[in-house]
Amino acid sequence: MRTWRLPARTARLRLTVLYGGMFLLSGVGLLAITNLVGLGGTRVSRSAPAGVPPVEPATLAAATERIARLQAQLADAHAAQTRQLLVGSAVALVVMGVVSVVLGRVVAGRVLRPLRMIITATRRITADNLDERLAVRGPDDEVKDLADTIDGLLERLENAFAAQRRFVADASHELRTPLATMRASLDVALAKPEPVPEQTAALAHRLRAELDQIDRLLAGLLTLARARHGSPPGRTALPLGRLAAAALDDRAAGLAAKELTVDASGVAGGAWTRGDPTLLTRMVDNVIDNAVTHNHRGGWIRVAATDGAAAELVVETGGPVLDQAQVDRLARPFQRLGADRTGSGDGSGLGLSIVAAVAAAHGGALRLRARPDGGLAVTVSLPPAEVPAEVPAEVPA
Structure with a gap:
C-alpha cells in the first residue's frame, strides 16, 4: 500500500509558507476593510424628511403602506447585496490564497536561486577538479560571503591534496632506497667466500624476510595513498x-x-x-x-x-x-x-x-x-x- 508522505521541509518550502501567508493576510485585511465599508454604508433611515407638510389620515395610511412595501423591497435588495458581497469575498479569498502560494513560491525561488547555483557548483567539484572555484559575482551580501568562504575552503583542500600527492611521490623514492640498500648489504654479506656462521646466516635470512615484508607494506601504503589522494585514474x-x-x-x-x-x-x-x-x-x-x-x-x-x-x-x-x-x-x-x-x-x-x-x-x-x-x-x-x-x-x- 502506497503511503502519502509530507514534502521535505526545505528552505524554499518555509519561505513559500512565509511569503504566501503574508500575501494571504494582506488579502484578508483588504477584503475585511471592503466588507466593513460596503455594509456600513447601506443603512436605511426611517425618519421623515424635514419640511414635508402633514397629510390626511387616508392619504397617510396609503403612504405608510407604500413606505412599508418599499422598505421590504429595500431590505430584500440589501440582503441579496450582502449575500453577493460575502460570496464574492469568499471566492476572492480562495483566489488570493492560490495566488499567494504561487507568488510566495516564485519569490522564494528567486531568493534561493544563488544558493542553488552554489550547491550545484559545489557538487560538481570533486577531488579530481579542486582547482575549480565558484567565483560568484554580485553585490557584497551574505550569499557572496558564503561563496567566497567555500572558495577559500576549496583552495585549502587543493593545497592539502597537492601535499598528499607530493608525499606519495617523494616517499616512493626516499623510503624504498634505504630498504634496497639494506637488502643488498645482506646479500653481499651472505655471498662472501668466507664461511658465515650458521647463527649469522639465520639472522640475515630473517632480516631479509622482514625487509621484504616492510617493502610489501610500503608498496601497499603507497598504492592506498595513490588510490585515495593520487592523480585521477586513467580511462x-x-x-x-x-x-x-x-x-x-x-x-x-x-x-x-x-x-x-x-x-x-x-x-x-x-x-x-x-x-x-x-x-x-x-x-x-x-x-x-x-x-x-x-x-x-x-x-x-x-x-x-x-x-x-x-x-x-x-x-x-x-x-x-x-x-x-x-x-x-x-x-x-x-x-x-x-x-x-x-x-x-x-x-x-x-x-x-x-x-x-x-x-x-x-x-x-x-x-x-x-x-x-x-x-x-x-x-x-x-x-x-x-x-x-x-x-x-x-x-x-
Missing part, C-alpha cells in the same frame, strides 16, 4: 574477468601448495570497465591474494565476473562461519580476522582496504558478506564499459 577499457583469470594463473603454485579447488567457470573475460590499468590490476590481485592467503588447506575458491547495471567481480571462499560485524571492518587498513578464523596470519592488513580505495576512485564500491554456510564473499562493483573494437595492450591475453 582504459579492461575486463575484470580476464584480470582475475591472469591473477589465478600467476598464483598457480600457491593454489597447488594449499590444495585449493578453483572454480573460474564464471569468469569468461567479462565485466568490462574503464580505469587505470595498474590500479585495477592491483585491485584484482589483492582480491585473489586474499582468497588464497586466508584459506584453509583443501579449501575452495569460486570466481565470477558479470556484466549488467555494473561490472562485478565476485570471489567466494569457504571456511568457518564469520561474524558480519567483524567482516564489515576488513575494508579498513590493518584489520584482520585472526589466524584462528582465516587460516593464516600473513599479510599486511591492507589488501581489502586497497581494493575499497581503488574501487571508490573509479566510482565503484566493495561489498563484503559473510556466507551463511561459512567463508567470505567479496564483490567489487564498478561502472560498466562497452567492449572496445580492439583489445588494449594492457589487457592480459
Whole structure:
C-alpha cells in the first residue's frame, strides 16, 4: 500500500509558507476593510424628511403602506447585496490564497536561486577538479560571503591534496632506497667466500624476510595513498574477468601448495570497465591474494565476473562461519580476522582496504558478506564499459 508522505521541509518550502501567508493576510485585511465599508454604508433611515407638510389620515395610511412595501423591497435588495458581497469575498479569498502560494513560491525561488547555483557548483567539484572555484559575482551580501568562504575552503583542500600527492611521490623514492640498500648489504654479506656462521646466516635470512615484508607494506601504503589522494585514474577499457583469470594463473603454485579447488567457470573475460590499468590490476590481485592467503588447506575458491547495471567481480571462499560485524571492518587498513578464523596470519592488513580505495576512485564500491554456510564473499562493483573494437595492450591475453 502506497503511503502519502509530507514534502521535505526545505528552505524554499518555509519561505513559500512565509511569503504566501503574508500575501494571504494582506488579502484578508483588504477584503475585511471592503466588507466593513460596503455594509456600513447601506443603512436605511426611517425618519421623515424635514419640511414635508402633514397629510390626511387616508392619504397617510396609503403612504405608510407604500413606505412599508418599499422598505421590504429595500431590505430584500440589501440582503441579496450582502449575500453577493460575502460570496464574492469568499471566492476572492480562495483566489488570493492560490495566488499567494504561487507568488510566495516564485519569490522564494528567486531568493534561493544563488544558493542553488552554489550547491550545484559545489557538487560538481570533486577531488579530481579542486582547482575549480565558484567565483560568484554580485553585490557584497551574505550569499557572496558564503561563496567566497567555500572558495577559500576549496583552495585549502587543493593545497592539502597537492601535499598528499607530493608525499606519495617523494616517499616512493626516499623510503624504498634505504630498504634496497639494506637488502643488498645482506646479500653481499651472505655471498662472501668466507664461511658465515650458521647463527649469522639465520639472522640475515630473517632480516631479509622482514625487509621484504616492510617493502610489501610500503608498496601497499603507497598504492592506498595513490588510490585515495593520487592523480585521477586513467580511462582504459579492461575486463575484470580476464584480470582475475591472469591473477589465478600467476598464483598457480600457491593454489597447488594449499590444495585449493578453483572454480573460474564464471569468469569468461567479462565485466568490462574503464580505469587505470595498474590500479585495477592491483585491485584484482589483492582480491585473489586474499582468497588464497586466508584459506584453509583443501579449501575452495569460486570466481565470477558479470556484466549488467555494473561490472562485478565476485570471489567466494569457504571456511568457518564469520561474524558480519567483524567482516564489515576488513575494508579498513590493518584489520584482520585472526589466524584462528582465516587460516593464516600473513599479510599486511591492507589488501581489502586497497581494493575499497581503488574501487571508490573509479566510482565503484566493495561489498563484503559473510556466507551463511561459512567463508567470505567479496564483490567489487564498478561502472560498466562497452567492449572496445580492439583489445588494449594492457589487457592480459
